[in-house]
Amino acid sequence: MQRFVARSGLLEGGRRRAQSLLRSQQQQQKAAREKEIANDVLPKMPPFDYSPAPYTGPSVDEILAKRRQFLSPSMFYLYKKPVNIVEGRMQYLFDEGGRRYLDGFGGIATVNCGHCHPDVVDAIVSQVKRIQHPTILYLNHAVADFAEALASKMPGNLKVAFFTNSGTEANELAMMMARLYTGCQDMISVRNSYHGNAAGTMGATGQRSWKFSVVQSGIHHVLNPDPYRGPFGSDGEKYAKDVQDIVDFATTGHVAGFISEAIQGVGGIVEAAPGYLPAVYKNVRKAGGLCIADEVQSGFARTGNMWGFEAHGVVPDIVTMAKGIGNGMPLGAVVTTPEIAEVLTRRSYFNTFGGNPVSTAAGLAVLKVIDKDNLRENASTVGAYMKDRLTALKEKYEIIGDVRGRGLMIGVELVSDRQKKTPANAETLHVLDQMKEMGVLIGKGGFYGNVFRITPPLCFTKEDADFLVDVMDYNMSKL
Ligand SMILES: Cc1ncc(COP(=O)(O)O)c(C=O)c1O
Secondary structure: OHHHHHHHHHHHHHHHHHHHHHHHHHHHHHHHHHHHHHHOOOOOOOOOOOOOOOOOOOOHHHHHHHHHHHOOOOOOOOOOOOOOEEEEEEOEEEEOOOOEEEEOOHHHHOOOOOEOOHHHHHHHHHHHHHOOOOOOOOOOHHHHHHHHHHHOOOOOOOOEEEEEOOHHHHHHHHHHHHHHHHOOOOEEEEOOOOOOOOHHHHHHOOOHHHOOOOOOOOEEEEOOOOOOOOOOOOOHHHHHHHHHHHHHHHOOOOOOEEEEOOEEOOOOOEEOOOOHHHHHHHHHHHOOOEEEEEOOOOOOOOOOOOOHHHHHOOOOOEEEEOHHHHOOOOOEEEEEOHHHHHHHHHOOOOOOOOOOHHHHHHHHHHHHHHHHOOHHHHHHHHHHHHHHHHHHHHHHOOOEEEEEEEOOEEEEEEEEEOOOOEEOHHHHHHHHHHHHHOOEEOEEEOOOOOEEEEOOOOOOOHHHHHHHHHHHHHHHHOO
């Protein structure tokens, strides 16, 4: 016991010394940066012709105090000193002092068209002025128009939509439909995935940090086909064998279905190894199951295609959507075939707000903007350009273990030892914070919390990408 106390005292002393060293390093960096600003050598944000309205709301400290007192203590924020975002225009955000930030996170892969895109705003405002909530029990054209437009963007016979308010709800519903359709309970999900936080979706999620200790039954988690950290590298078919093993050894041989993200978002931008999805879909269907594509993050042009699964040459039986679908409006959807959709007629099934005219008017506007503003093409070209530039940074900095992703869904994983792939968490947090200080907001994720998630609005330009990478480069050089 005494030894433990002495040891923990030593550890405490060591931690204090490390903290004070870090503080003095930060002060030195700040002073050096101020000098560089004065000498005009720091990367510059591309110009943008917009001035936010003067802010007259409460201060950062007042908001923080209210959050602490009146909001759930589970609500966390990014950054040591959180940002207070009061306005947004396209790929830029403004804080209470009118300072502009480049948004490299897009409201967590959600604001695909850009903040306050005028077409989306107009659609919402003109709908909200007419009728906000007639209830789905009466007819209104908005939900029908959006369902028709969405069906036109889907492959195969994926033509029928049920609207929800979130990705969690969409995935809950999709898994229930698979269970009803097949009469089986066993679902297969992938380790390191994120599918939501209600009972079923928390079960499907494959990371302990997002799971509470509550009943989560009927799910088997298979190996993650992760080309960087997985045991089989990029050999998709080898990982697919694990799915067949689960069917053979953990179920009756029949399953309800398989749910996966084409690119794991929360899991740290991990794209399924090539060849994995076609092989798994084949085996799951052989076992009587349905294949569910969770497109909550990778959908709506983010990857350069309309859907993340397109790059893998598969057509799912059910597709779930949220986030980018409404450019920030609370909207989700389950799209499937008329035959599978029929299962919900066995009982009454209803969602008060799902498919409300305001959210679906926004959804329709989003689909039009994706075409009008060429967002698929832009995500593809600007994304490839940025990924190339980040890959070049990997040559420069040993700490970058991997650069990956597709379109404007890019991950940069930091490791303190490339061989052992030791997660470099402290450095990830530090660079994230320093980038914010220089006006660039990006996200963080991955099981170990050591992956930068870059998922900006899809109107991002090459100049924006240059600024983001230059700011990352600058801060990596100071590590
Ligand atoms: C892939 C994926 N599926 C589902 C969800 C859950 O969506 P929501 O937060 O809208 O419930 C998320 C949220 O991050 C997600 O990334």
